[in-house]
Amino acid sequence: MQIRCECGQLRAEIKHFPSEMPGRLACYCDDCQTYLMHIKRTDLFVDGAGGTEIVPIYPCNLSFSSGTERLTCLRLSPQGIFRWSANCCNTPIANVQPGFPWIGVFARPYVVEDKHRLDNTFGPIRSGIMGKFARGQKPEGVADKLDFKAFRSTFPFLLKGFLLRKAKGSPFFHGDGKTPIAEPIVLKKELREKLRADLSKIERHSRVHSPSTIS
Ligand SMILES: [Zn+2]
Ligand SMILES: [Zn+2]
Structure with a gap:
């Protein structure tokens, strides 16, 4: 499957979707x-x-075919996970951690060409987590933090990923598996706090309801 940024300069190929893959997840953290x-x-x-949707894959199953020079990396704190976006058109691409057999690919790169692709390929969003940070009322079916449903859908994937060393070959890191291919920008604490304050100010949708796709 091909995924891409909105303008098409950054393109990647996903070689394989394992049967244990967790499918579509929404994080409200x-x-x-x-x-x-x-x-x-x-x-x-x-x-x-305020849910953010990702579809996780194994690092070894992703390769970029063009536009890697467009990737920029942000960490919200010095310990934060590596969050990548394409700076050509400001498309969020993926969240990664070195050595971790998981690339949380944002929903957007999957659906630039076909907005129904996630529904058609993976069905509905399978679980929602970290609902205690939800804006306004927590949507129905979303766990406060992590719940058994989320654990059940991600544990087999992670276990197999660690056992079979699926973090190896991540295209976001150099050959040593830990040096990112672009120097991460680490957000200053003051800016992070300002963003959080601004978040609470932006207009909430008048009706907060669960994504109809959460099963
Ligand atoms: Zn782009
Ligand atoms: Zn999150």
């Missing part, structure tokens, strides 16, 4: 919200409660 706020893409929240 304050860090994911702060990140989309920082890159000014709060239009990509899946709902008025």
